[in-house]
Amino acid sequence: MPLSNQTEPNIPIVDFKHWDERHGRQQIAQSLVDGCRDVGFVNIINHGISEAEIQEAFDWTKRLFDLTHEEKMRAPHPPGPDVHRGYSYPGLEKVSQVYGVDADREHVGKALREVKDCKESYEIGSEDNSFMPNVWLPEDVLPGFRDFGLSFYWKCNTVAQKILTALATGLQLDSADTLTQVHSGDYNQLRLLHYPPIKAEELEKQTSARMPAHSDWGSITLLFQDDCGGLQVEDPREKGRFIDATPIKNGLIMNVGDMLMRWSNAVDYLKSTLHRVTLPPLSDRFEGKDRLTRERYSIPYFLTPDMNTVVQCMEACKRLTGAPKYEPVKAGEYLQMRAKLQYEA
């Protein structure tokens, strides 16, 4: 698959259409693992969420962000990075790739915040996650939103379980259930995202960002995006060069997160690839003399292993990659470490 900066899809496509016919499984599983190994990102089609369900999710997302600021602030994101739920207004969250000891330096957080992320988001989790209780809007502000949020959360988890089974199969782990066994679904995060229109120049001059380059922290991420464009993925063959992740109608993009990379033992096996959201590549996405960029909506779903799961190199991967390259880490502790700079305490 050529990796060029074109508007054609340039990320491998994996078709799950025949997943339920058992004989089709091995081949799907293998192409999924190949894509995760090559780019770290794959497009998945026939994943099991219908066109109508995807449309409904985008309709709710738009309805939510169309509310007034005061209405959205009735479900405010709690202060600090510990509970990632509810509504974050533009600029509140700062996405970055700084973590570990660097995150402890006070000036780092300040410097990062000089370039504002121009997006707003709403985070939803499982009602059974006692570490991060949901922050809901009062029902009369957006009737039906809570029911939609929970129902879509669990719909995405059904798809995610299928993908985890395919990954375990393609990786030839001891059992096809090895990954699903440590993903109850209660620690995932459904995120509704809105990038308002912005002058192209602000992104070009980097005085503002839509979403700066980062890797995801969990095991895998599923992403639905509208047709605006602007998501880019680092070319695995050339550091610093980004390729367009062109939206595919009704498809979803799946990418490997840091924990799955650590499980597989290395950047040279399953890749947790840097990605970012910037200007859309198509000229008809801009308007007027300020080249105002069309607004964009996206819906990522982050999968996280159960909090006490120890993430360490899996035996089947060791055979290919050699000695473990990362210290074992508990899923909950890794998440806390990565979240540190995202929200000011």
Ligand SMILES: O=C(O)CCC(=O)C(=O)O
């Ligand atoms: O909006 C997008 O397309 C990507 C979002 C993303 O990468 C994230 O929220 O981690």
Ligand SMILES: [Fe+2]
């Ligand atoms: Fe991401």
